[in-house]
Amino acid sequence: MKGGTLSAPLRALLALALVFAAGLVFHADGAFYRWDTHHAMLRQASVHGILACGMTLVIVTAGIDLAVGSVLALAAVLFSLLTIHAGWGAPVAIVAVLGAGVVLGASSGGLISTFGLQPFIVTLALMVFARGLAKQVSGGQKISQAVLKPDGSGYDYVDLPRVFDLVDSRLLGGTVWVVTLVFVAIAAVSWVILARLRVGRHAYAVGANPEAARLSGVPVRRTLVLVYAWSGLCAAVAGICQAAQEQQGDPETGTGYELSAIAMVVIGGTSLMGGRGGVALTLVGVFTIGYLQKILSLNAVGEAGRLMLTGAIIVGAVLFQRSRRNG
Amino acid sequence: MDSRTPYLTLRGIRKRFGRLEVLQGIDLELLAGEVLVLAGANGAGKSTLVKILAGVYDDWDGTMELAGRPVRPRRPHEAAALGIACIHQELALVGPLSAADNLFLGRERSRFFGVDDRAQAEAATLWLERLGLDVDVRLPVEQLPVAVQQSIEIARALSMDARVLVMDEPTSALTVMETKHLFERIEQLKSEGRAVLFISHKMEEIYRIADRIAVLRDGRLVGTRPASELGPGELVLWMAGRALTEHVRASAPGEASRLCVENLSVADPARPDRPLVHDVSFELRRGEVLGLAGLAGSGASEILGAVFGRLPRTSGRVRVDGRAVPSGRPAAAVRRGLAFLTNDRKADGLTLSRSVVENVTLASLPRFSPGGWLRPRREERAVRDLAQELDLQAPSLGAPVSTLSGGNQQKALLARLCLTEPAVLLLDEPTRGVDVTAKARIHRLIDEWSRAGRAVALTSSELPELLALSDRVLVLHRGEVRAELERHEATAERVIAAALGGAA
Numbered sequence A: 001m002k003g004g005t006l007s008a009p010l011r012a013l014l015a016l017a018l019v020f021a022a023g024l025v026f027h028a029d030g031a032f033y034r035w036d037t038h039h040a041m042l043r044q045a046s047v048h049g050i051l052a053c054g055m056t057l058v059i060v061t062a063g064i065d066l067a068v069g070s071v072l073a074l075a076a077v078l079f080s081l082l083t084i085h086a087g088w089g090a091p092v093a094i095v096a097v098l099g100a101g102v103v104l105g106a107s108s109g110g111l112i113s114t115f116g117l118q119p120f121i122v123t124l125a126l127m128v129f130a131r132g133l134a135k136q137v138s139g140g141q142k143i144s145q146a147v148l149k150p151d152g153s154g155y156d157y158v159d160l161p162r163v164f165d166l167v168d169s170r171l172l173g174g175t176v177w178v179v180t181l182v183f184v185a186i187a188a189v190s191w192v193i194l195a196r197l198r199v200g201r202h203a204y205a206v207g208a209n210p211e212a213a214r215l216s217g218v219p220v221r222r223t224l225v226l227v228y229a230w231s232g233l234c235a236a237v238a239g240i241c242q243a244a245q246e247q248q249g250d251p252e253t254g255t256g257y258e259l260s261a262i263a264m265v266v267i268g269g270t271s272l273m274g275g276r277g278g279v280a281l282t283l284v285g286v287f288t289i290g291y292l293q294k295i296l297s298l299n300a301v302g303e304a305g306r307l308m309l310t311g312a313i314i315v316g317a318v319l320f321q322r323s324r325r326n327g
Numbered sequence B: 001m002d003s004r005t006p007y008l009t010l011r012g013i014r015k016r017f018g019r020l021e022v023l024q025g026i027d028l029e030l031l032a033g034e035v036l037v038l039a040g041a042n043g044a045g046k047s048t049l050v051k052i053l054a055g056v057y058d059d060w061d062g063t064m065e066l067a068g069r070p071v072r073p074r075r076p077h078e079a080a081a082l083g084i085a086c087i088h089q090e091l092a093l094v095g096p097l098s099a100a101d102n103l104f105l106g107r108e109r110s111r112f113f114g115v116d117d118r119a120q121a122e123a124a125t126l127w128l129e130r131l132g133l134d135v136d137v138r139l140p141v142e143q144l145p146v147a148v149q150q151s152i153e154i155a156r157a158l159s160m161d162a163r164v165l166v167m168d169e170p171t172s173a174l175t176v177m178e179t180k181h182l183f184e185r186i187e188q189l190k191s192e193g194r195a196v197l198f199i200s201h202k203m204e205e206i207y208r209i210a211d212r213i214a215v216l217r218d219g220r221l222v223g224t225r226p227a228s229e230l231g232p233g234e235l236v237l238w239m240a241g242r243a244l245t246e247h248v249r250a251s252a253p254g255e256a257s258r259l260c261v262e263n264l265s266v267a268d269p270a271r272p273d274r275p276l277v278h279d280v281s282f283e284l285r286r287g288e289v290l291g292l293a294g295l296a297g298s299g300a301s302e303i304l305g306a307v308f309g310r311l312p313r314t315s316g317r318v319r320v321d322g323r324a325v326p327s328g329r330p331a332a333a334v335r336r337g338l339a340f341l342t343n344d345r346k347a348d349g350l351t352l353s354r355s356v357v358e359n360v361t362l363a364s365l366p367r368f369s370p371g372g373w374l375r376p377r378r379e380e381r382a383v384r385d386l387a388q389e390l391d392l393q394a395p396s397l398g399a400p401v402s403t404l405s406g407g408n409q410q411k412a413l414l415a416r417l418c419l420t421e422p423a424v425l426l427l428d429e430p431t432r433g434v435d436v437t438a439k440a441r442i443h444r445l446i447d448e449w450s451r452a453g454r455a456v457a458l459t460s461s462e463l464p465e466l467l468a469l470s471d472r473v474l475v476l477h478r479g480e481v482r483a484e485l486e487r488h489e490a491t492a493e494r495v496i497a498a499a500l501g502g503a504a
Helices: A004-025 A035-060 A068-085 A090-115 A119-138 A162-167 A178-196 A198-208 A210-215 A220-246 A257-268 A279-298 A303-326 B046-053 B076-081 B099-103 B117-130 B146-159 B176-191 B203-209 B232-240 B300-308 B330-336 B356-368 B376-390 B406-419 B436-451 B463-469 B492-499
Strands: A146-148 A155-157 B006-017 B020-031 B035-039 B061-066 B069-071 B084-087 B164-168 B195-199 B212-217 B220-226 B257-266 B277-285 B289-293 B315-320 B338-341 B424-428 B455-459 B472-477 B480-486
Touching (some): A035 A068, A035 A279, A068 A119, A068 A220, A090 A119, A178 A279, A210 B330, A257 A279, B006 B046, B035 B046, B035 B232, B046 B084, B046 B164, B203 B232, B220 B232, B257 B300, B277 B300, B277 B480, B289 B300, B289 B463, B300 B338, B300 B424, B300 B455, B330 B338, B338 B406, B376 B406, B436 B455, B436 B463
Parallel strands (some): B035 B195, B164 B195, B289 B455, B424 B455
Antiparallel strands (some): A146 A155, B061 B069, B212 B220, B472 B480
16 A cells, blocks of 8 residues: 555556557557647547546545436537537537536436435436437437428538638647547646545545535535536536537447546556546546557558457456555 | 263364464363353454364364364364364355255255165254154255244254264254253253354353353463352452453543443344344543443444444434434444444455545545645545554555555544544444554543544454443443443443343
8 A cells, every 4th residue: 555646646657658558659650749649649539538538526525427428428418409400609608518417417316315325326217218319309319500401301501600610620730639628628627626626625535434424514416416417517618519520410420439438537546436536547447548549540441459458457447456566 | 060971172273363363272081971161251262262263264273083082174064073172253154045955965965866865864853853844944044033944954954973072052043942942952952962152142041951061261261160169249249350451541521421222232144133232322422431341242343333324213312512413324423423443443444445534534524635636645644644643654655555564544534534634433343353552542532532522332252352442331241231330330241241231
């Protein structure tokens, strides 16, 4: 145990360095040495990274949020419906979608803390429910520029609102994608919550020992509701980014994203047992998995191989983290 | 003395936990066909001895002989195979399984690769009939009364041909009638030549069932004597020991009342008919230290939990400085000026993976985070000062609290209480598992609190400590106040007599 807190980030960084070194070796004819590759990696990892930031807070409380992938899809569908079909202005639509994410997340937190239910079960239920809601709202269709005519005889094509291109564009001389900036902002706020705010300290205490926290007067229920609400908000943000990148609201999108978000958090070194870890570690995890995916696709490893390798590397990374505790 | 040869002989049994030697050379003989009662206060070592017999511990010194043959059970099933059966306070049955299944658990009668349910049911019925019991052995045992469940355990022991039965407070959950039946069964076991080692805290029971009485105190055997030759007074004296430690504090309680508890009751979720705490009232004045004495299960610790609101109260009012404290809401209790120390610091006191600083400031965070923003430097300064004052030694204040020794962990928890500047402190076993120097510092801290006008209510399984610290002692027996003793009246003998259910 001694020095464990010191070596956790080091181990996570070491894993990232190993992956990065693999990229230097398997550079796919120099593709890995081009800046564009790294920007693209960041763009692709951003949506997952946003989910992982919210997930970090949840996992610190010894919880889990399986619903984020479905909430992402619901947010993408809602955002597309409101802006493309209903013609709402972007700011109003964004506030409405974020509000929906917060409400869904807070209801998970409320159920878990009020009735003492297991986070796994509650968020599994919400995962199914939110996916169904996304399909209900969208009528099972992708919400895109093609709008069904009122008489059902065909499609009208409308213009894509500007906000879609805005979110999916580059800034700073074309070097950084807007979604990446959104990710960085979400990561910064998540870090502040966990490391600088009272509610973050409460989250660690609840994760480390809920009864000790309760006996010390920590508002356990409020803490859990806030933490899951933040995760819901992150999922909604990610959903808006996803809609912008796909230029549509697909009710089937984001399937399995909750698992990559969990993998990013865990590879960073945040313990699923709760009470330790943090957003900085998660960032390392996001980069590790992001680079891994990028290197595999650069080298044209097929999807089958990519999935198997990713699975194996997650197990390896977690075993690596465990050896720290035994040592 | 009895001329029969002992069936079970223990010689020089020693057992230590870390640096603490809880059994310091116990010699005990158990004769066939007798009931030997093992008596002693909490922490005397009774349970440890039972666990050695049951094969739960295997790292003890000394010898054990069964019918003249040296044995050493290293696992519970080895003890069972030797014919030693233990019936614990908490019954070891599998609730959803039937009585028959429980009786033959682990040695099922099989037929065609399956369990022969009919043969098991027949055999189980026979065994239970021998104990005078007529029950449907196919019912899940959790639907049967506790007394019947206990009989099933006894039947299981008999079906394995146990020659030695160890019963650890078997009557604690029984009604008077059920106890009577149990005693009849024990008489039957005796007449069959089996040996019974019986542990009880209840005076009248001890004298109803015992052939001989052995008394443990602080890990040593005080003596063994036939029940007819050891009177109740002498038994209490054996359990309590002679003149105990001097009082460590000069008491000077003020007049003003700080804590007022009226008609407090707490239900036992497992047994609605027998409350854990029943109609307890008391008052605490400025600077007063109140000791809650009682044997295990007396309700002392539950009273502290219910006053704080950790346990839900079924009735009763609690007021701190005149303001009501709601039931079941620790956060509100903390705001009202109550501070609670749990008796199990690892299970529900510390957040082990977090730093010393975070653990100490946890209950007073609003002070260190105005507007919700943490002020780490302010926290560290406050904790550094306190650590120095309490002589709390840590590799660093940022290190996980799990790296500290037991005594320092306890100091970290007490420091947490200090920072909340409470009006009333509820301390459940404040010195459990800490070394002597930490213990002395904690005693001084309690004294400092009382001088500062705070009120303290505490429990301790070490009677001398309780008597030394308390201005007043409430003695509890089965959740009720049996005696209230002022400091000059509170002798170990009177407290133990009342705790056993007698008059003080």
